[in-house]
Amino acid sequence: MNKILIIGGSGVLGSAVVHTLQTERIDFLTGSRNQLKKDSYSTVNQSTEIPWTRVDLVTGEGLPKALIGVDTVLHLASAPGKIGHEFFETVITRNLLSALKQSTVKHLIYSSIVGVDKIQYSYYRAKREAELLIQESQLPYTILRATQFHDLVDAALGKLMSLPIGFIPKKLLDQPIDVGSVAQKLYQLTQTGPQQTIINLGGPQVLDAGTLVKQWMRYRKISKPIIPIPILGSLMKSFARGEHTCPEKAFDSKTWETYLADRYGSR
Numbered sequence: 324m325n326k327i328l329i330i331g332g333s334g335v336l337g338s339a340v341v342h343t344l345q346t347e348r349i350d351f352l353t354g355s356r357n358q359l360k361k362d363s364y365s366t367v368n369q370s371t372e373i374p375w376t377r378v379d380l381v382t383g384e385g386l387p388k389a390l391i392g393v394d395t396v397l398h399l400a401s402a403p404g405k406i407g408h409e410f411f412e413t414v415i416t417r418n419l420l421s422a423l424k425q426s427t428v429k430h431l432i433y434s435s436i437v438g439v440d441k442i443q444y445s446y447y448r449a450k451r452e453a454e455l456l457i458q459e460s461q462l463p464y465t466i467l468r469a470t471q472f473h474d475l476v477d478a479a480l481g482k483l484m485s486l487p488i489g490f491i492p493k494k495l496l497d498q499p500i501d502v503g504s505v506a507q508k509l510y511q512l513t514q515t516g517p518q519q520t521i522i523n524l525g526g527p528q529v530l531d532a533g534t535l536v537k538q539w540m541r542y543r544k545i546s547k548p549i550i551p552i553p554i555l556g557s558l559m560k561s562f563a564r565g566e567h568t569c570p571e572k573a574f575d576s577k578t579w580e581t582y583l584a585d586r587y588g589s590r
């Protein structure tokens with residue numbers, strides 16, 4: 324029996340993991356400050372109750388109780404920003420690690436992002452700090468770094484394209500992945516046990532922003548002029564060099580175009 328606690332089970336990735344564990348009939352509990360609203364995620368089985376307990380990783384509220392009888396913890400809780408002078412991600416990960424040291428948990432799995440060790444961006448630095456805390460903790464762990472989920476790329480393009488003219492850095496690269504494939508990989512890791520390493524997982528294609536936006540406009544039936552903007556600054560240069568992409572491709576993942584077709588209908 325392998326009981327799983329999904330911390331951050333109400334988020335985008337968390338709800339995809341809920342769906343996967345429901346399908347695989349795995350015993351799990353979700354922990355977060357707010358309960359997952361079943362109808363917000365079409366994939367989640369609407370007819371079964373999603374086991375949930377209130378956990379706040381900042382205050383530690385609910386954590387010792389949530390960990391009772393748990394074998395594997397999926398740490399999917401996250402937010403950008405800081406608490407005082409420290410990254411939010413660092414604080415919540417440290418709090419989780421100290422609670423885990425008092426528990427019987429045998430495997431901690433942390434969801435990170437491809438390129439956090441290379442790209443100078445505050446949220447990525449926070450994720451790297453959290454990874455290092457886990458690696459130095461002596462606890463049995465696996466870190467899964469994934470590339471950007473389709474929903475995130477979709478939302479980012481929605482913002483960039485909200486003006487009458489789209490200003491797009493066409494040469495930026497991205498490797499979007501289906502969140503369901505990341506959930507499937509996390510499920511597999513719960514079954515294989517601690518790997519004591521970092522694993523990368525990327526989408527099936529690396530595309531430039533020009534291609535991403537062209538397909539996005541076609542499926543969204545949006546027509547407006549696009550002005551390419553130059554690649555300026557170290558952050559944009561990192562993204563143009565593809566430092567957040569990886570050779571490890573999830574071939575079971577939908578492509579960007581399939582995601583768009585499924586979400587917005589045929590072009």
Ligand SMILES: NC(=O)c1ccc[n+]([C@@H]2O[C@H](COP(=O)([O-])OP(=O)(O)OC[C@H]3O[C@@H](n4cnc5c(N)ncnc54)[C@H](OP(=O)(O)O)[C@@H]3O)[C@@H](O)[C@H]2O)c1
Pocket residue numbers: 330331332333334335336337354355356357358378379380381398399400401402415434435436437450468469470471472473475
């Ligand atoms: N989105 C991407 O494209 C992407 C790509 C690669 C990796 N990742 C990583 O995958 C993980 C999940 O991302 P996501 O997009 O699913 O994020 P999300 O939708 O923003 O979900 C974040 C989760 O964290 C929980 N949370 C926040 N503060 C908390 C606290 N103090 N205590 C307990 N739970 C808390 C939230 O629940 P409550 O607010 O209810 O507490 C929510 O369930 C993150 O670590 C992210 O870095 C994301």
